[in-house]
Amino acid sequence: MATNTPPAYDASLADHGFEAKELKGLTYPLGEHAPQYGEIYPIAPDIGWTRMPVPGNLAHINLWLLDEANGGYAIADTGLFMPPTIDQWQSLFKGALAHRDLTRIFVTHFHPDHVGCAGWLANKFKVRIWMNRTEWLMARMLTAEQLDHPPEDVLSNRKFAGFDEERIDILRKGDWGGFARAVSKLPTGHVRMDDGQVIQVGRRDWTVMTGGGHTPEHACLVDFGNGMIIAGDQILPRITSNVSVMDSEPEADPLGEWLASIAKFRAALPADMLVLPAHGEPFTGVHVRLDKLASGHHERLDKLELQLRTTEMRAVDTFSLLFDREIDDSVYGLAAGEAQAHLRHLHFAGRIKCEIRDGVGWYHAA
Numbered sequence: 001m002a003t004n005t006p007p008a009y010d011a012s013l014a015d016h017g018f019e020a021k022e023l024k025g026l027t028y029p030l031g032e033h034a035p036q037y038g039e040i041y042p043i044a045p046d047i048g049w050t051r052m053p054v055p056g057n058l059a060h061i062n063l064w065l066l067d068e069a070n071g072g073y074a075i076a077d078t079g080l081f082m083p084p085t086i087d088q089w090q091s092l093f094k095g096a097l098a099h100r101d102l103t104r105i106f107v108t109h110f111h112p113d114h115v116g117c118a119g120w121l122a123n124k125f126k127v128r129i130w131m132n133r134t135e136w137l138m139a140r141m142l143t144a145e146q147l148d149h150p151p152e153d154v155l156s157n158r159k160f161a162g163f164d165e166e167r168i169d170i171l172r173k174g175d176w177g178g179f180a181r182a183v184s185k186l187p188t189g190h191v192r193m194d195d196g197q198v199i200q201v202g203r204r205d206w207t208v209m210t211g212g213g214h215t216p217e218h219a220c221l222v223d224f225g226n227g228m229i230i231a232g233d234q235i236l237p238r239i240t241s242n243v244s245v246m247d248s249e250p251e252a253d254p255l256g257e258w259l260a261s262i263a264k265f266r267a268a269l270p271a272d273m274l275v276l277p278a279h280g281e282p283f284t285g286v287h288v289r290l291d292k293l294a295s296g297h298h299e300r301l302d303k304l305e306l307q308l309r310t311t312e313m314r315a316v317d318t319f320s321l322l323f324d325r326e327i328d329d330s331v332y333g334l335a336a337g338e339a340q341a342h343l344r345h346l347h348f349a350g351r352i353k354c355e356i357r358d359g360v361g362w363y364h365a366a
Contacts, residue, residue, distance in 0.1 A: 025288035026237055028281045029274070038088035040065060040096050043282065044228075046202050052079035052088055054113050056330075061113045062278055064230055065097075067202045072101040074201055076221065076230050077108055077278065078117035081184040085117060104191070107131045108232030109218040110139040112182035114278065120184035130191045130199070132210060134217040138248070140186055142179040150176045154247050160361045161336045162314030193219050206230075211265065213258025213341075214241040216249075220265075228274045235265065235289060237280040240296060244337025245344055255345040259294060266290045297342070304342055305351050309365040315339040 035041040037060070040048040048065035064076040079085040102125040107115045109132075118129050131139075154176075155168055163171070193199070195210040199221070206221040211234045221230040233241045243258045271287045283289070300322050307313070307321055318339045319327045327335045343363050346352045355362050 024292070026283045026285040028237075028283050030281060032281070034060075034281055037084075038091050040092070043276070044226075046204070047228075048073075049276070049282075050088075050092070052085045054080060058113075058279055060279065062276065062280075064276060066106075066204070068103045069202050070101075070103070072103040073097070074104045074106060075102065075121065076106040077114045077232065078105060078121060080113050080182050081116035081120060082182065086120070089117065089121070101125075102127055105129045106193075106221065106230075107135070107139075108220065108230070108234075108278070109215040110135045110142070111215065111233070112179060114232065115139050115186075116183050118184065119186040122187050123185070128189075128191045129187065130193050132194070132208075132217045132219040133190075133192045135215060135219065136190045136192070138216065139183065141248075143183050143186060145176075145180065147176045149173065156359060157245075157247055157250050158333075158336070159359045160250075160315075160356070161340055162316035162360060163336070167332075195219075209265065209268065211258075211261030213243045213254045213256075213261055218261075222269070222273075224270075227270060227272060228276065229269065229286075230276045232278045234261070235275055235286060235293075236277045237275070237283045237289060239279065240293060242334050242338055243297075243341045244334065245340040246337070253341075253344055253348045255297065255341040256348060258341075259297060259345075262290050262294045266294075300342055301346055301351075305346055305365075308346075308352050308363055312362050312364040314360060314362060315343055318343065 035049055035051050037051050037053055040050050043049045046067035050063050050065065051060045052063060053059070054061050061077065061079055063079060066074040066076060068074060079089070102121065104127050105118050105121055107118050107129060109115070121127070122129050150171055155172060158168055158171060193208045195208055197208045199206045199208065204223050205225060206223055209220045209222050210217045211220065212218070214233050218232055218234050220232055220234050223229070229235070243254050245252065245254060266287060269286050272284055273286050274282055274284055275286050275289070276282050303321050304318060315336050316339065319335055322339055322342060323335060343352070343354070347354050347363070351366055352363050353366050355364070
């Protein structure tokens with residue numbers, strides 16, 4: 001980089017003093033520049049970009065501040081409900097946001113790094129949370145669930161995936177309240193965001209576009225007039241969102257929903273749209289990225305189908321075929337869920353068969 005000084009904003013992000021970075025067909029107009037935790041960087045005259053900490057490899061989540069017509073601002077996504085995030089929000093409220101009013105909170109989906117602080121912010125400032133109804137109900141259900149240990153049907157789902165008895169016993173004795181601890185108490189009501197709905201925020205009209213697979217009805221906000229999308233986890237530049245069979249829908253085909261969503265966004269979004277993702281940096285090249293996401297899943301599906309012609313496998317036996325990393329205990333459950341999603345999609349398509357023996361799902365060629 002020629003300079004460490006943040007670039008001056010402009011609406012197109014085409015001429016800002018930073019050298020654009022290109023990687024795997026995507027262009028990052030701001031290069032590697034990103035705001036520090038709790039800092040607000042103006043991505044456009046009326047849109048601020050800040051980051052909050054997330055434990056683990058993700059390290060951060062991007063949050064967006066949208067100017068309202070009355071001088072106030074709305075928030076899109078909120079960060080995990082944990083002390084480091086709360087400290088950063090408090091710092092902003094005493095500093096850059098001290099003389100401005102929060103008007104409403106948009107949440108893309110129910111995962112804790114997105115909805116975590118929504119209830120705390122809504123109760124603190126007496127404003128509404130705007131969410132898709134299904135995503136709202138998922139968050140309400142999981143925060144209301146006060147269980148010390150996982151239910152037996154959840155353990156049965158893990159056995160179906162191929163968890164051994166030792167791993168299941170550890171789960172049985174373990175905690176089942178992690179979601180509720182990472183999400184603040186939500187108000188009773190919300191404002192529903194439906195697919196296709198147009199929401200005016202300041203001078204911009206944002207169209208709600210929902211996608212499935214990562215969560216049931218993940219809601220993106222698309223400004224077609226200015227070529228910008230607040231994408232949440234629906235379109236990420238470098239990592240692929242987890243697509244797993246969920247305990248709430250153990251017979252579903254989330255990967256089928258995910259692939260359909262990719263096609264939906266590919267058809268609707270202009271190729272030059274600026275993507276504001278939840279993780280990573282803003283980028284252009286959305287068609288390239290969506291095509292890569294789809295082809296990556298299809299490649300793994302083909303690899304699985306080929307292997308299953310000669311080898312009968314459980315979900316947990318497929319990790320080396322699906323993932324380019326070691327699967328340790330910290331991600332074992334996520335990996336199993338994603339493996340099940342790929343196997344389930346092949347099964348739904350009639351490309352493989354599944355036999356259940358002693359509660360375990362065994363997959364083989366059709």
